Amino acid sequence: GRYGEFGGKYVPETLMYALEELEAAFLDAKEDPAFQEKLTSELERFSGRPTALTYAPQLTEHYGGAKIYLKREDLNHTGAHKINNALAQGLLAMRMGKKEIIAETGAGQHGVATATMAARFGLKCKVFMGKEDIRRQELNVFRMKLMGAEVIEVTSGGHTLKDATNEAIRHWVAHVEDTFYIIGSVVGPHPYPMMVRDFQRIIGDESKQQMIEETGKLPDEVVACVGGGSNAMGMFYPFLDDDVRLTGAEAAGKGVETTEHAATLFKGRKGVLHGSLSYLIQDVDGNITEPYSISAGLDYPGIGPEHAHLRDTKRVQYVPITDDEAMDALKDLAELEGILPAIETAHALAYVKQKAPEMDEDEVLLVCLSGRGDKDVQTIQAKVEGDVQS
Amino acid sequence: GRYGEFGGKYVPETLMYALEELEAAFLDAKEDPAFQEKLTSELERFSGRPTALTYAPQLTEHYGGAKIYLKREDLNHTGAHKINNALAQGLLAMRMGKKEIIAETGAGQHGVATATMAARFGLKCKVFMGKEDIRRQELNVFRMKLMGAEVIEVTSGGHTLKDATNEAIRHWVAHVEDTFYIIGSVVGPHPYPMMVRDFQRIIGDESKQQMIEETGKLPDEVVACVGGGSNAMGMFYPFLDDDVRLTGAEAAGKGVETTEHAATLFKGRKGVLHGSLSYLIQDVDGNITEPYSISAGLDYPGIGPEHAHLRDTKRVQYVPITDDEAMDALKDLAELEGILPAIETAHALAYVKQKAPEMDEDEVLLVCLSGRGDKDVQTIQAKVEGDVQS
């Protein structure tokens, strides 16, 4: 359960047996061809995998350097990589005989993916969501309810994702016998970071195969955005032993020199949040502070422990990307390739915008296009029009 | 250019040469392996085809009859089947050396698909849209603009789709030499209905192959919603010579006994609109009347001429489905399978809800899940909450 010094299981004793049980069930399922077959079937027949690999000729020409390829997780059912993990954990929950699913959500994407899975498999589903996020993401709340999920308003703390996660954990503590807690990223106590990574590595596995089919070789560099870090971990993991540069883009918000950012690795200190040891944005007393990013999905004060380890061992480089840099890259992709990426994803694209021109034309940059931007149109519009006004 | 008595080319002489040129270019491209290869590549690598075939076990059990399969056009890039046609016509435009693309749009889906294609291929794009629709679909307008399209406000007539189509045709008349008009459905003058059908038949072709792989046989009945009718035509066409029942669901709005509907085949009379002879909703003097449907994509007073022919020859049955029936079926699919369909698509699902229980458990119903419902969440919410209030 450790990645170097990071990870672990920092949870109340009440949950420890459940985590042991979960780990055993996961390892058992992983080796079970019937489970894998069912999962593969749902990923292919329900979510539409394998997702496409798209060459971006106009973006490549515009940036003038490395050839840019996009791994299209945005084409998944519900519009992002989140469903890979939700379907897998849902099947695991059924295998363990759990009847009720709980999840936390910030912007609502993991909540929607979980509610989708629960509807598909006929499971009861409760989604914990901060009061403030419920207000900001009214339509996602309605989508979850349409799919039969119960959305539970969280009014503790700052009424956002961190608090929703605390409440979900509390609910799990109180109902640990029959409840399965679906964590949406490579965070939380062991075995979650490992399990979510394994359920997301299909992104990297497919990408490797597709890159070789398309170009005859592995890419020179692979880029992904990092909040909790599940799309990046899923993309990077199969490349860890290859001679491929790996880069994670984290949210620098209004700039790492300000207090309004979510640049956990750039500005955080080691600490424990939501069950594992990693880097955290915290104050001098060890209280967790509210992060900021224009992207609701990167607006998290922690990061998956394996990323912390990959940073410290220098296997992966992590770069901070501001709101403005992300928005510029988002507009480039929309205008030049007809793909509207999620603002989260745009952080990875902003790094590409910096990096591609420095690379040779025969080099290849692969980006994890983790999600589509439909959910963000209002935010983008407010930002674009706000910029015009100011 | 005729389907029985329907179809034809009822356009000003100014456009006739362009239509002849277009037909020749289309027939030539159709036989050109290089064109087909490029199109296939874009469909697969950009839009994510083939789309999945999903078995709906819970919906099947709930309705208690035929096994229900869903052809997942909602998993396409931009969320509906519209992109199949937009990409194909875009490649044809480039092949013909046209530099500017025009399109009309009502709810904005065809506009978004066309703007997407134009961005991807680096073409200039103008989208004509009624003033009223621009107001109602503000976010889709913004999406088109983000992708670099120019959205032209139409203030003639009722300020909606029909008027936007008139304006697009007028613009085409004035700029016929260098402009390619992309029609979004199997309507308009010949060769459009034929061409759009051929570009959408991939839905039915893939479905046939997938059904045989999954079930070893063809489905007993195939269902699709019909506005202009492109998803239905694309789905039905490859099945026309097979022993398979085909059913199109058209929008009955508030009921065919009211004046607020878009049930063109059920209530319309033969006539010419936008260049072809088909059924039309019109008044006693032959003026076209504004149709009504909760679904913006079915809210069209005409229908593709080939559908008119298939109706009159009884090869396809067409059934009217009300707003309320569609909304009920939409909720069923969301709750039981975790798929939020477009309200257009929900009309097909409402027929399934009626029909499946009358069929045997060893029979199979295949539905064209033409688009996803993300775009409709606000409409659905208003409807659900309106119903609660009333």
Add this chain to the structure above:
Amino acid sequence: MNRLNNEAFTKATKRFVPYMMSSDPSPEVSVDIALTLQEAGVEALEWGVPFSDPLADGPVIQEAGQRALKRGGSLTKALSTMKDARERGLTLPTVLFTYVNPVLSFGFEKLVQEMGEAGFDGLLIPDLPYEESHSYREYCQKHDLSLIPLVAPSSRSRVEKICKDADGFVYYVTSLGVTGTRQEFSETLKAEIETVKSFSRVPVLAGFGISTPEHVSFFQKIADGAIVGSALVRKIGSLEEDLLDPERKHGALNEIKGFVQELISY
């Protein structure tokens, strides 16, 4: 033999044919206007039918159609008002200008019969191109009605076959685009019109975008006549209130007469 095939029209040295919308600003007054145009000295008249979706027309004529629809205008009304005009002394060759859908809705054979009764000479359906027109043309010929074809610069190789079957006159679309007024005409226009004339046994009249006396004169020289639509329809629209006021109607009609005489003054 309809009036378009009479020598008064076929042998005319100059031809000026105005387009107006029937029932605009009202059924009665549109008849007054038709008679006024005759007084002004025009050679023939296009009698427009209001339609919800006039996609070959620009905004000026579309708005006139909207006004006419509100006043009860329709294909039926266009027939009955022409009958009134004939009774009140209209002797000009007249062409019914309508889209195909109102025709289908009315019934084509019934329309041809009633057009004969109303005293029409020709029929122009802008969205009924050559390929769709064969049976319509035959039926019109049988009933001594000229089905007027359109030819456009973009017609290219299509000009010959269209002109070969033409009757009454050929409507030559001077520039691409819908009806409306514009400043410039294509430079190759003269040669193009020559070509059309070379294929046609009947007069070739130029229309679309003709709005000034200079335009009219120019086209009367290089073609067999000029058709003016939007410029006149806009004038009528601007006089709507006066035309509907019994006190001021006479003055307004005189203004229209003057406007047309100015157009053909060169």
Add this chain to the structure above:
Amino acid sequence: MNRLNNEAFTKATKRFVPYMMSSDPSPEVSVDIALTLQEAGVEALEWGVPFSDPLADGPVIQEAGQRALKRGGSLTKALSTMKDARERGLTLPTVLFTYVNPVLSFGFEKLVQEMGEAGFDGLLIPDLPYEESHSYREYCQKHDLSLIPLVAPSSRSRVEKICKDADGFVYYVTSLGVTGTRQEFSETLKAEIETVKSFSRVPVLAGFGISTPEHVSFFQKIADGAIVGSALVRKIGSLEEDLLDPERKHGALNEIKGFVQELISY
């Protein structure tokens, strides 16, 4: 030898251990409350550290933490106020109750040293389970500090190993869930606590959800004592204004004293 291992605690026949939040409603007054609890006759004290994300606690204690944070509460402050309390005569065994992140932020070795200086006897970190606690426990033992473990009904096969290494006391979580008050307890509780006691060399105290004199009496019988947190913290919260008013503070402290004496009156 710390006070939890003194006979006064190890040989007590009944044990009542209240939890309170340091710095709630203010650093100074929380010391007054600690002294008041001593007067009321409790056997030991849990001294809570306010933290932004107390995920093992219910809303009552989370809100107390928010109040304490606003008053300048922190781990540093929890140490200095305990030093004050000792200087003002607090002799009870005391346990610092804090989450792991403030500990890591402060530095664990530094914390153990300063806890010794402040007069603490034990340390309870609810999100530091057995598997993560080995090196922490060894270091505590070396510095005569008891690292208090939790055991829960869901611990199952884990009970034995946890109890084997326990020091000070075992905190038995009476029901699943976070801290807070509730009406019902699991029926199998007695047997479960017997099992835990059979593995433990140190007292087994029951906590979570104990809020009435009847509860306290029940757990003092079937376990080695009872811990009350939320019920007391809620009482303190309800008296916030009085406690912060020098005129009314004495009365409020007396009310707290009476509340605790009532709890242990059975």
